[in-house]
Amino acid sequence: MAVDNKKIAEDVLAAVGGASNVTNATHCMTRLRLNLKDQSIPNDNEVKKIKGVLGAQWSGGQYQVIIGQNVPKVYDAAIALGVKGEGSIDENLDDGTKEPLTVKTAGKKALNYLSKTMCMTIPIIMGAAMFRTLAVLCGDGMLGVWSADSDIYNFFYNWIYNAGYYFLPVYLGWAAAKQLGCSQPLGMMLGGVLIAPEFMTLVNAAADSGATTTMVYGVLPAQLNNYSATVLPMLLSMPVLMVVEKFMKKIIPDMLSTVFVPVCTMAVMTPVSLCALAPIGSILGDLVGNFMFGLGNAGGIVTILSLVAIAALWEFLVMTGMHQVLIALGIVQVLTSGSDSCVMVAGAIAQFATWGMAFGAFLRLKEVDEKGAMLGFSLSGIVGGVTEPALYGCGFKYTRCLGAMVAGGAIGGLIAALTNVTTYVLGATNILGITGYVAGGTANLVWGCVASGTAFVAAAAIAYFFGFTKEQLDEDAAAAKA
Known part of the structure; x- marks a missing residue:
């Protein structure tokens, strides 16, 4: 219908x-x-x-x-019908009131800033990663269509990939500035400062010379860190840029603001970022990466519990928006160490369990409209990468089905933990997400598919046999005959 x-x-x-x-x-x-x-x-x-x-x-x-x-x-x-539409999400009502700044609201704002900024850059990260995944799939270790020294392999593996990942600080400058309401061009410029050719030349030379710092303005020491493909240095720097820019707009006359607000803002932010915030972000990024790496690679009960818990409860995190924070941490982990065996793997498996839950409901229900809706929910995830229709349309309508989703995710997470399934890129959110396992070799890809497929089948089977009360099935049967 x-x-x-x-x-x-x-x-x-x-x-x-x-x-x-x-x-x-x-x-x-x-x-x-x-x-x-x-x-x-x-x-x-x-x-x-x-x-x-x-x-x-x-x-x-x-x-x-x-x-x-x-x-x-x-x-x-x-x-x-007369509703005023907005091009972007605006959480402020027309009376202009704002929540008072408390520890609770500050934490909420920080999480919103982190998650929304990262979500804006995900298409770039995902698109670039898919090019490298295709190169690995067609390369010598897999299909053998392209040799590793061929131009087309280099184009997909390095050229396009680096266009997304190398310049990530610039993209984050744009995304963070949009979230914070400050100058997007200045945000992008600050990202460019962290990966400027002159700075990167010094960073690369430091490996041979042993130098650890350079001087900003000839007097301020800045660590020679490689900030390409990093996240936290810019996420820490941009709120400060917002404050500095507002201050400059306040003290500089309007007739001079076009030139001197950008100049003065960047004059302050260049040393603040290079000498303080970016190095701190680099250290925090390493800590996050090491922590996430430890969860996924510690082995034994730590890895098993981590993957099982996240895969089982992932969709409940989606309800609160907390999954975006975990995704941001997972991205930091992939960019820091080149792979992830925890959050990204568990989240992907949880999606298969959610799709399986809706598919099991499709197989069990008989009323045409409801049956079609359940199939649509499942396909919207498999093809479109969206799990909310299945979560709300199936799971919260037939609450026993939520147990099937949780169980399927836990089973898939257990298999992934026992076989050390690892993802190497941020893959698509639909069924093509399994391509994230390709770079780990055939065994990693196979076990990734097994874990995902098992999550789907287990959730579908449990939903089919145990996902509905007798009253719900009787009502469905009566509706089907009507």
Whole structure:
């Protein structure tokens, strides 16, 4: 049955107090995000009953209605009904009030900054990684189509890959500046300072000369670290750039601001970043990388418990947004050591379990619309890489199925831990995510597929046999006969 996106938009707006109660709206991949004037109006239970709605929750001051991959069309319908649309997510309501700065809100803001900045750069990281993965797949160790010294192999393995990873500080400068509301060009320029050819020449020469520092402005010592393909140096530097830029705008007259605000901001930030924040970020990056490496490679009970727990509980982390923080840590780990045997592996396996849960529900249910919805939820993950439709549309509707998802993830995580499955790039979030195992050789790829496939099959089987109450099955059978 065709989805009536306009009807969904009308029903949602009616449930939240009408278009006049919505100050602005936006959407992500699966959620319609609404900023409401009167937040007491929506009733979660009533909203969840709307046909086409998978769930609803408050998060970050927004009322988020989980719809699925057709959310852009529902958003367009809401705009046509008089809702003010925003190009980017804006969590501030029209009264301009802000949360007071406390330890709790500071931590929340820091996590939002980290996760949202990293999410903006994921397409770059993922795209570059897929080129290297293709090179490895076609190289001497796998299919043998390209020799390691061929131009096409070098193009895929190094050229395109480095375009994404080497310049990561520049991309992070842009993404962080957008999140912080400061100058994106200056953010990119600061990233360029960390990997400027002149600085990198000194870094490369230091390996032979034994030098450890250079001088900024001739007097300030800066460590000769390689900041290409790093994350934390820029993430630490950008909030300070925001403060410095605001200060410069405040003290420099408007008629001089076009020239002197950028100049003065960079004059301050260059030594602050090179001499202090970037080295601190480099040290923290090493610590995070070593910690994550230890979890995935310690062996024994530590590795087993880590992978089993993360793979089993991953989708609950997705609900809170905390998975984005773990992904950021996983990215730091991959960039620091070149591989990850913990977070990225567990997260990928958890996705297969979620898709399997919905597929098991598809096999068990008989009512045509519900059966089709479950298959759609599963395919939206397998093909589109989105798990929220399955999580909310299947797992939270038939709560026993959540147990199937958790069990499937745990079983897949156990296999991955016992066989030391390792990912070497940030792969796609759909079924192509298994390409992240390619660089580890045939055995790593095979065991990665076995762990993922087992998670899918186990979750599907458990959902099929134990995912529904007798009342739910009786109701489904009656609906199928109607």
